Amino acid sequence: MQRLWSVVELEKLRGRILSQRKPEKPCISICGGTGCHAYGCEDIAKAFKNEIKRQGLSKQVELKVTGCHGFCERGPLIVVYPQKIFYQRVSPDDVSEIIAETIIKGNIIDRLLYVDPVSGEKAQFEKDVPFYKKQQRLVFGNNGLIDPTNIEDYLATGGYSALSQVLFNMQPEEVIEEIKKSGLRGRGGGGFPTGRKWESCRNAPSSDGIRYVICNADEGDPGAYMDRSLLEGNPHSVLEGMVIGAYAVGAHDGYVYVRLEYPLALKNLGIALGQAREYGFIGQNILGSGFDFNVKISRGGGAFICGESTALMASLEGRVGEPRPKHIHTALQGLYGKPTNLNNVETWANVPLIINRGADWYSQIGTDGSKGTKIFSLVGKINNTGLVEVPMGITLREIIYDIGGGIPHGKKFKAVQTGGPSGGCLPESLIDLPVDFDRLTKAGSIMGSGGMIVMDEGTCMVDIARYFVQFLTGESCGKCVPCREGLDRMLDILTDITEGKGKEEDIALLEELGGVIKEASLCALGGTAPNPVLSTIRYFRDEYEAHVRERRCPAGVCKALITFKIVAEKCTGCGVCARECPQGAPSGEKKKPYIIDQEKCIKCGLCRDSCKFDAVIIL
């Protein structure tokens, strides 16, 4: 491929790509995202390849392994174009039938369609599936259309047109003004207005004129994978955003800091970067505009703290990844002491969109203080696990019930934690809360990077708080006292409470300690780490009190506080519990009620799970 030297050449190429594409040509798009990978989508792709070859259809049918489609719960997912037929839970055995029926004859295979569990209706197309209906997939939607290893796919969806618009028709100040007007706020968690950050970076004095831009792809929150899916599925959108940002702030060097645990993201980003260089979207004299910008990919070493901007920069410089006080913003003094503009993956991916469609259009989406859409990873006790992109201001109820399909096994909703491990747990009374930066903060949680963990009635809120504090204690860099020692002692107290050793004054002490850790810590890790504890005390104080005063775990989770018992009236004496129990705790005669030997019981709950008559209860 020839390097592109002007907008004319770019548009000529785009025209050629589009003219070669036949929209009516059948195309099988296989989701290659994280979830579908785990379901074995690679085997399906291989099976399709073989089948197409076997039937000699290579010229007639196109096969595409794309990035994440979002509906991970129902993976492996397949969309058949041009009709856009949506198949879910596809296995390699279905491949020949899909080719024979759908591709050749145009028939729909009924059993692979999604069935709405509520109405029982079958959905033929993605747009009919309730999971997708309420979403507004502006950033994430192209994932299903693009083979991330093929830059032509990105160009076919209008890729790099925002870049050419910026380079040839806009001054850097105009770009910043546009981003400011759009109201875009940082998607990494802090929610700082992106345009203002760019402006202060551009205006910051730099003796040799050197400035940097960084893409923060060190996504470490347990259960969150939206940045990963963007990098894996649409890496060019992130790169394009970065070049635009670099032009706006006047930077010529950029870094993408990707966590080591994302090998596919690293691979796809590396391929994308190579192609972007080859085509002249990154490098010297981009598109003949005279603007130079280089990007390097840097791999993180696996420390959660390196997602914090100053720790990330320390790590990039080759020092230990630990934060420094941010009295002077990184926009003024960041990487190597130079003005540095750091944004999150999702923020960068929003930039081309804003340039293409305009700040006025973008700012119409969302609420007063939070514009645009946000990708959430909806996980936990929810029917439709997956990545959802919704406009800001949508209520938690809409996300959890309309998109997420509610709680599995007919259980009751209890709480939702937003914003990753250091987010707060919001109770049912707040389920109609519109989701945006300011409202979540006010409710005691955070937007964070967009994790959303749903919990049902079987979740103990003290135990969940303990779990998150344990994670954060392990991931604290250990530099400052409130975070290192404070979280450790907080964990001690919470562990005591869950083990039935809680003291009356512990709850007040947790609140006091949490308040101080929040206020006195050096960086945002400590500054948000007590959120799970403080929010659960705020909304579920009765559970803490039950643990401390009555030595009782209302949810039946904390092992030290529960006993398993067999209800004699319900027990049929089938003996399944005794067979399942690894300790041999239940015993009794056939067809007579069994009894659990409490000495032997290790409270694993297998007896309860295996009992068909609900005879095993937790006391």
Next chain:
Amino acid sequence: MVELTIDGIKTRVSEGTTVLEAASEMGITIPTLCYYPGLSCYGECRVCLVEVVKGDRSSLEASCTLPVDQGQVILTNSEKVTRARKLIMELLLSSCPNSKTLQDMAANMGINKVRFKIKDRGCILCGRCVRYCKEQMKSGGIGFVGRGTSRRVATAFDVTPEECRNCGGCEWICPVNERACMAGNLIDGLCGACQNLEPVETCPVCTECSQSVGPSGHEVY
């Protein structure tokens, strides 16, 4: 020059000064641990916290790393500050109870109980030794190893490095190693042999002594 207000008093200092330095120039004492004149500021111990007031909002910042800013309003001894400082002191004591420096500081702050589990690590990870070794001795023989609660000061691979000249500076500058507490038994995390524990006014013998006052009264008498 930058003009700022500390504890209600206006002052002018040159740009680049830290709030801690500005306050001490005015004679206002802010307790410190990881700060040491001549070493770079690190902001680890958070004992030197001050309240930065911005309109009706305020935040806590470590004064040793906080540069002065035009029109800044600082409170060094507000309720918010003392509450946080005392709790941090408790945390420090619980991780390093046998230090006279810490015990004395706790006594001066009026702490009479440590409410946390005592986990004696013998080190508060203030990093004075690390910075002294690197910045003053130009050696860099020691550094931090590990993260979170397993963080510790060590030499690379726990072997005495070539860089170490055995100067003993690390030991000398350590705020908790300087004089180990000899009292032995701790009660509620406090040793009771220094200036602390029972508030002086409860001493039945004298009113203005600076001698040891233990839980059972005055040791000297």
